[in-house]
Amino acid sequence: MSRLRVILATRRFWPHVGGPEKFAAYLAEQLSEQGAATQIVTGRLDRDWPRRIEYRGVPVERLRHPGMKRWGTFRYMRALNKWLRKNVPTREHGDEVSLRRGNEAVLAHGNEHIADDIVCASMLKHAAYVAVGAMQGSGVPVILRAEDAGERGDCRWQEKVVFGQRIRSRCQLADAIVAPSEQIIEELMAAGFDSDRLHLIPNGVPIGPQVNDVRRKAARRALAAMAKHFEAPENGFVAVSTAGLDRTKGALDLIDAWKSVNDRAPNARLWLAGDGRDRGRVVDRIHKHSLKGRVILAGVFTDVDDLLHAADLFVLASHTEGMSVALLEAMAVGLPIVASDAPGNRPLIENNENGLLAPRENATALAEVILTVAASEGTKRRLGNAARDTVRRRFSIENSARQHLELFEHVLRSKIKPP
Numbered sequence: 001m002s003r004l005r006v007i008l009a010t011r012r013f014w015p016h017v018g019g020p021e022k023f024a025a026y027l028a029e030q031l032s033e034q035g036a037a038t039q040i041v042t043g044r045l046d047r048d049w050p051r052r053i054e055y056r057g058v059p060v061e062r063l064r065h066p067g068m069k070r071w072g073t074f075r076y077m078r079a080l081n082k083w084l085r086k087n088v089p090t091r092e093h094g095d096e097v098s099l100r101r102g103n104e105a106v107l108a109h110g111n112e113h114i115a116d117d118i119v120c121a122s123m124l125k126h127a128a129y130v131a132v133g134a135m136q137g138s139g140v141p142v143i144l145r146a147e148d149a150g151e152r153g154d155c156r157w158q159e160k161v162v163f164g165q166r167i168r169s170r171c172q173l174a175d176a177i178v179a180p181s182e183q184i185i186e187e188l189m190a191a192g193f194d195s196d197r198l199h200l201i202p203n204g205v206p207i208g209p210q211v212n213d214v215r216r217k218a219a220r221r222a223l224a225a226m227a228k229h230f231e232a233p234e235n236g237f238v239a240v241s242t243a244g245l246d247r248t249k250g251a252l253d254l255i256d257a258w259k260s261v262n263d264r265a266p267n268a269r270l271w272l273a274g275d276g277r278d279r280g281r282v283v284d285r286i287h288k289h290s291l292k293g294r295v296i297l298a299g300v301f302t303d304v305d306d307l308l309h310a311a312d313l314f315v316l317a318s319h320t321e322g323m324s325v326a327l328l329e330a331m332a333v334g335l336p337i338v339a340s341d342a343p344g345n346r347p348l349i350e351n352n353e354n355g356l357l358a359p360r361e362n363a364t365a366l367a368e369v370i371l372t373v374a375a376s377e378g379t380k381r382r383l384g385n386a387a388r389d390t391v392r393r394r395f396s397i398e399n400s401a402r403q404h405l406e407l408f409e410h411v412l413r414s415k416i417k418p419p
Helices: 019-033 069-087 126-135 154-160 164-171 182-190 213-226 251-264 279-288 305-310 325-332 363-374 377-394 397-415
Strands: 004-009 037-044 052-055 058-064 116-122 142-145 176-179 198-200 238-241 269-273 295-299 313-316 337-340 356-358
Touching: 004 019, 004 069, 004 126, 004 397, 019 037, 019 052, 019 058, 019 116, 019 325, 019 397, 037 069, 058 069, 069 126, 116 126, 116 397, 126 142, 126 164, 142 397, 154 164, 154 182, 176 182, 176 397, 182 198, 213 305, 238 305, 251 269, 251 279, 251 363, 269 305, 279 295, 313 325, 313 363, 325 337, 325 377, 337 363, 337 377, 356 363, 363 377
Parallel strands: 004 037, 004 116, 037 058, 116 142, 142 176, 176 198, 238 269, 238 313, 269 295, 313 337, 337 356
Antiparallel strands: 052 058
16 A cells, blocks of 8 residues: 655745745645645755744755855755655665665555655756755656746756756656646757656646635725735726746836836836846836836735735736746636737737737837726626636646646656566
């Protein structure tokens, strides 16, 4: 008798907020609900954080990770390697499990065991390198998840960093690699990854309550009570973007577009949530266009429900995407969507069916599309309902977790050799 145990290794996790971190949280919770014993192993970037917590019912182990860039990364990699070697038992002689590493999470009952282990690492970076190396020869499968595409993608990162090619070569030894979009699959193949090891599994998100006027008013009251700048004029509209303050996520394009939007709709407001490496440039661009008070930097939210429910529409102006968790979250609550025509957005948004696509890096065209959606209540309602239905049918976290479990079990079966 056996039970699948998934070790999910991710360098960053809650309270850090980003697409990979949020998806890791959603996936871990849903894997547990579908019967897998799930454990998150991550970095402890603040020494005041407790080493062990429980997040939505999932145990989280935080490993030592000083804040210094190179030294901190090295310490984290060494700590992760040590933890995996100590806590993930070696599989020997077919499906028997060797307990010689003293893993307390695996209990033996005669000739049977109650755990089949899988190590799943988020992003093809340092955690992936360590996971593949630590499990080599152990019989324990390692699955990697590529999280992004284009300039911010894992393949591009491997090309830019020191030892990137070494990390790539190690990642190519993984038992399987999950990619959430066809674009990432294509990038991995171009980088020399074996196509037989690549598996397309789209991201997914929970499907919560749908936006409506009552929830919108309540969310705006709650946000305004927290900070005065969230107050919105009665006769305007609010657009929200939760993609962060990064040039490649279209933050600067969106501010340029908002200058044109505000020329024609002075009471319109844009709320930009998150942080990012281009925060300074975003602030400068807001001042350049005299948009202070009209474009609000909302800050970092671990839970964006109130922001989404307070909005009239959602905008994602990114230049490239793998498969945006932020976009999926907005679709799931039924917001009308304006998204850039990036390859990673096209599998989610069918133009004028469940959202509108705008040309990439074109602020003028983006402004026109935003104004088109905002002007029609019927259009907003139609697009929002269709977006929510798309997530329900194709991109729920339940479906994504189920596909991950099917892959894990397939890899385990192929790894086990007859005695």
